Amino acid sequence: MGRARKIVSGIAIAAVLGGGAYWLTRPRIIDPAKIASAESDVALSEFPERVLFGDTHLHTDNSIDAFGFGARLGPEDALKFARGDEVTSTTGVKAQLSRPLDFLVIADHSDGLGVTRRLYDAPRFAIRDKTLRRWRDMMHESPQQSVRATSELIAAAGAGTLPAAMLDPARRDESTAEIWGNQLKVLDRYYQPGKFTPIAGFEYTLQPDGNNLHRVVMFRDGIERTSKIRPYPGLVSNVDGLFDYMDGYERATGGRVLAIPHNSNLSNGLMFELTDAAGGPMTAEYARRRGAREPVVEATQIKGDSEAHPFLSPNDEFADFGKKGWEIGNLTLSFPKKNDMLAGEYLREALKRGLSIEQQTGVNPYKFGMIGSTDSHTALATGDEDNFFGKHTGNEPDKIRAIAPQNLGTRVGRMGWNYLAGGYAAVWARANTRAEIFDAMMRREVYATTGPRMVVRFFGGFEFSSETFKGDWVRAGYKTGVPMGGELVASGAKAPRFLVSALKDPEGAHLDRVQIIKGWVDASGTAQEKIYDVAWSDTAKRQPVNGKIPAVGDTVNRARAAYTNAIGAAELRSVWTDPDYTPGQRAFYYVRVLEIPTPRWPLFDAVRFGVKLSPEALADAVAQERAYSSPIWVGPAARNTADRKTGQRRLAGR
Incomplete structure (x- = not known):
């Protein structure tokens, strides 16, 4: 089950977490001229004629939680599956889409990129930190204990109590650069302009006190530009830092990048605030920056639907879709949900807030489009109800996943059946290329589906x-x-x-x-x-x-x-x-x-x-x-x- 793994030193356990430089000094370039030529051969329609369906939010075994939950499929497996090939899932089940996707963003967590794999592979004697050693032992004990260890790690990240060894900036570098560089190579190798488009990206995982403020960061560019940087961490930064990173990337490379907020329903009211990131008054400058950097928002995915809420829209008989299990608290259930938080979580209310802010400042920070995606941690991007492979490998198809507790392995209140089997991003682009898909998102000519391809x-x-x-x-x-x-x-x-x-x-x-x-x-x-x-x-x-x-x-x-x-x-x-x-x-x-x-x-x-x-x-x-x-x-x-x-x-x- 899975590929052979390289044994690495215990010193290499730490991931790219914390501040510092995010530039790689030796870009790894794979014949960009050939890709540019293939892109230029794709005819552009006068206006978008065919909608493209894809997933902008997929995790592989390079994500800290996905590997800990048991995933053993990597980026190449993910791309094969998305383009329509049959693959074998981590638990040994044959998996295939009935229809291939048009594009895919592999969005592995920038925080701890590959760290659980390295922790799993590290010799036990080389691990000095007691918590890391205990997590390693749990990961080797059983799949159930591995899920529990990873759940503890996620909770510690939300609470700001990760072991110091995981936060040491001096220990991030070669492993992260190697994972990112290898992934970019795979993306370019599977890129078929006009037919199937892999897109570079990562997930930024800001979550103060367990409140979800995550974004998927998506690039317009190929390896010639994206190889010059590495993913930006979220656990020890803030959204202004992410925007600075995006500004810096565009200035230095001439490339383009956007951010996609998701799971606002698990932010306990913080995603769509009436203030700036620091809690101060919403200014026109901040509103303009956020509006420019976040042109689309993920409206629906495995961890619930964020379009509307019955408390905010009592006259909407369809507003209760995808709410059960997800409205009881934040991402890690460290804080319960209160009704006065809901207005900062749901997209319809955010759109209304945007109008109010525009009335006061002249700028609307929440003038966004809507997409869906999976947030699958199995490397399998399927939003189909009859072909659902779960949030993570702990709930791939089996007899108990629908009836067992499924909240990151340790907490109660959320059950397996609370997870949704969706969704997808639908994009009206003039061609199936990186540039055209990105540009369609920037002009918001997109829509969300909960899985079906209407x-x-x-x-x-x-x-x-x-x-x-x-x-x-x-x-x-x-x-x-x-x-x-x-x-x-x-x-x-x-x-x-x-x-x-x-x-x-x-x-x-x-x-x-x-x-x-x-x-x-x-x-x-x-x-x-x-x-x-x-x-x-x-x-x-x-x-x-x-x-x-x-x-x-x-x-x-x-x-x-x-x-x-x-x-x-x-x-x-x-x-x-x-x-x-x-x-x-x-x-x-x-x-x-x-x-x-x-x-x-x-x-x-x-x-x-x-x-x-x-x-x-x-x-x-x-x-x-x-x-x-x-x-x-x-x-x-x-x-x-x-x-x-x-x-x-x-x-x-x-």
Whole structure:
């Protein structure tokens, strides 16, 4: 199970943790001219014609926790799996995607890159620190004890009590540089411009007191630039330090880099604060910097869904998706969750906060697009309910993973069935290349799915009509409006109009409905929201009752973990005008697409392994998968002056 590992000195246990230089003096370059030539041969469409699906948040055995949890698959295995090859999982199960992904970001933790592997391999006598020696012994004792040791390590990182040997800057260097350099080589070797795109990245793991403030850092560039740096640590820094690192990289190399916050639902209110990183007043300068550095946010993944929350949106009957088990506390459960924290955690509220901050400072720090990703720690990027390989190798497919406690090995309150099997990032790019995918994210022309690959288009403008869909409506969307992620400058008293189109996943479930969520700040300065059903299936039978569309129904057979497409629609579309628009109003609009109910992975497990689910798990074993588009913002004039450079360039023909 896994590859042979090289024995290293106990002195090499420490990872790249702490401050200092992040530049490698000897770049490792693999024929960048050949890659540049292959990229230039890829034809660019006039405007994005095909959506690309990928994962921007995958961990391999180079991550400190993934290896400790048992992962033995590395970057090359991850790339093979993502492009559609069959691989053997760490636990010996054959694994393959039914459809390959278009792109992948391997985002191993910068903190402790490869450290658990080195700790595992180190001779016991060479380890002087008692805690490190005990963790090494636990890792060798059993898979269960290895998970427990890694859980203790994560808790210590959150509490700031890691052993000093792991924090010694003098001991980080060659091993980290070697891991990063080797990974970059593998990425370039598997890069097939136009067909499959591996992208360089890492995860920045800032988590004060166990509150999740993690970001995935993603590069636009190949090895010629990315080999000149090494990943930036998070445990002993702050987000301003990360932004400084990003600024420095771009100045020194001419490259591009962005950051993607994730699991805001586990930050205990800190991810989308009304202050700057130091707790001071939110200034225009800080708001502009954050908006420029974080153009997209991860809305959904294995550790819960962060789009909305029932406490914040009591009139939203679909806001409770992916909440069970994740709303009881922060990442490490070191502090319980309180309701007054929720506004700083959920994306819809953050978008509303952005409007309020813009009203005060002139700049919106939370003008972000939405994507999904897995955060899998198995090196297997699958968001499919019937092909879910778990958060980590401790809950790869087996008889007990759905019913056992699954919170990092030691704490109670979260169960295996609380994990979601999603999601994916959907990107409207003009070609499948690093530059085009990165640029699409910078202009926010992206959307999130919880796993299914439905195709969602969303345009805003002032000239659309019911006739628009009869012609080349996509071209019209680009020519006379803006796509998802764009900004509309209000035109007199005209209300904005929106083109919305949703196609079912060809291998998945029919669609229930399409909604547009609007957020704005009213005349009194209070943030508001409203949800509009703009298209739905079976309209002859489902007319609004008290302003609500009746439930679509449920065809799921719980005994067989199966469903039928006897209800719902294969396609939904609408030309919608905001009936409540007030001239001069600043607002955002985004689309939420809901599938009909389908089985979740615990139900597939129950049938596959003959497991009896608990009443709580069974009650949550069916769900309506969904997609969230990036918003379109409408206002009297664009006030956010954040420079998005190439990502904001006008597309050809627009």
